[in-house]
Amino acid sequence: MNIHEYQAKALFEKFGVPVPKGAAAKSAAEFDAALASLPEGPTMVKSQIHAGGRGKGTFTNGFKGGVKFCKTKADAKEIAGKMIGNTLVTVQTGPAGRKVQTVYFTVASDIKKEYYLAILLDRASSKPVIVASTEGGVEIEKVAHDTPEKLFKVLVDPAYGLADFQVRDLITRLGFAGAEAKNAAKLIRQLYTCYWETDAAMIEVNPLITTPTGEVLALDAKVSFDSNALYRHPEIVALRDLNEEDPKEIEASKYSLSYIALDGNIACLVNGAGLAMSTMDIIQHFGGTPANFLDVGGGASKDQVVAAFKIILGDPNVKGILVNIFGGIMDCNVIATGIVEAVKEVGLKLPLVVRLEGNNVVAGKATLKASGLALVSGDTMADAAQKIVKLVAA
Amino acid sequence: MSILITPDTKILIQGITGDFGGRHAKLSLDYGTKVVAGVTPGKGGQFFEHGTHKVPIFNSVADAAKATGATVSAIFVPPPFAGDAILECVDAGLDLAVAITEGIPVKDMVRVKRAMQGKKTRLLGPNCPGVVTPGTGKDSFGGCRIGIAPGYIHKQGHVGVVSRSGTLTYEAVFQLTSKNIGQTTCVGIGGDPVNGTSHLDVIKLFNADPETHGMILIGEIGGTAEVEAARWIKANCKKPVAGFIAGATAPAGRRMGHAGAIVGGTEDTAAAKIAVFKECGIEVAVTPSDMADALLRAAKAKGVTLT
Structure with missing residues (x-):
């Protein structure tokens, strides 16, 4: 689960991680009150959406830049008016963009130097890793590729937590000294506590900055959480912004379906994540384009299949459907009956190819055949994928 | 064994x-x-x-x-x-x-x-289908089935299967059994980013097991565990190995069902892993329907009998 920058910074403050003073506004009517809490002077205006590349983004109304520097609060108010309620397109949003529903005002800090700091899971060692660099404000992938010697990593032993010597080591390698070193050490320790205590999946601060007066601040904040751990963090669940999520994915989750929309025109409905991914792959392999990832889990009950069909058919690009079920434990005949009922209930008009395999498959295929529905049976995944690709191309 | x-x-x-x-x-x-x-x-x-x-x-x-x-x-x-x-x-x-x-x-x-x-x-595991060592009875009855895999699709024999995904494992096992090729043990290591046993751990066990003549290694996007296993295979394993990676069409940054199935960089994409498989002499299944056939090709090239 992702949260907005302004929410992440409020969380940072709770854990004692210093950030520039800021205030969020959810409508133009709230601009004055938000700005009143900030001192007069240079102010940043930042569009709040769950996507990166905001600074270089363009609004669909032609206004350029989702993050702007303003010399005065009056200017900031005017600029915020051009952002709120409008749609921002960035490299990460796709062409449809995201509607900006919150604008965040912050004091524009004097920047002495920019750094990079992130905390996430290192999968190879199964330990939290702190990644830091002297090259902040740029894409970290580029730093890792071009100048790996400027990227520092510290693995944290989960049994003991972040050790002081590790923080000192990091501070030294980043070149901090004096008051900056002390402040940076404190910030890193607090940020790690925030990561660990909140079950964060990733915290990224890019840039982390120093100011001419020796302050160390998190100028930006990107935070995501482990969705498996949300049950023990109601305060974080409360930060969820459904406006930032695909309504079809939200609907799918109500039926324990895992659904992700893609750009293609062949929808698929599969049991199991690995099989669902490879069903998308095999559609592409035979020249089609998958419209979605959809994992119905181990069961594939009639209600789930009905819900899945409805969600799939909500995508106007879909021209055909491939159902691929390996009924290991589940009786294929029960699944087939569910599919037939679901097709009748939603009045499916599109080409449908069903590939069933596993337990009691002969009876299942017979049920599909006896249904009188215009569905096509596929024997193997390859056979089924080729059939649906051909039907959709016709 | x-x-x-x-x-x-x-x-x-x-x-x-x-x-x-x-x-x-x-x-x-x-x-x-x-x-x-x-x-x-x-x-x-x-x-x-x-x-x-x-x-x-x-x-x-x-x-x-x-x-x-x-x-x-x-x-x-x-x-x-x-x-x-x-x-x-x-x-x-x-x-x-x-x-x-x-x-x-x-x-x-x-x-x-x-x-x-x-x-x-x-x-x-966690988040895995478990492990099955097929028995000698009808539909492999008499084996040890731990977890949620369908037992009857197995057949006792000489191929080892290791995978992150449940249904994709069943797919591979089903293909093998349909071709009358049995299995020593089929292992699901799970789809989470932190798991107890890696692809490589299982590959090492299969390599050391004299009854296992060939292996199918099934992976997916996210992490670098498959790459680590492939490099070890290249250096240490003489048995035929077929490989498959799911998620070639998955968009970067999206979690595809499994908590661990997410592309985070350039090293953990399906294309990157498949390239390493090829470089390491693993016969790549071009589609999931090709997993058993890929192993047969690998076995033939090495002159190994799987049945």
């Missing part, structure tokens, strides 16, 4: 009195697996009954292991308690804990994995 478990392995089931655990306990008993104990705190002294089977239930793993000689546990307990259930197996000194549970917080697994360091217990 087989790896990890044999048809004689005695297993206990944590969460046997729950719907999920109970259903699969019955299927394992029907398969002929030696399910000798159940564990549900507070229900010690009761029995889990199925047909002629009467499986005693204990309050703790230690009690169950001591009384029955069980050496392996299948864990079906809900996510908030699953980390603790794994640690209980470690404390009881079991050989193997197989965590079927899906949805365990990453932090819990990070701590559990650290606590298991240097201990004798091996962990398989």
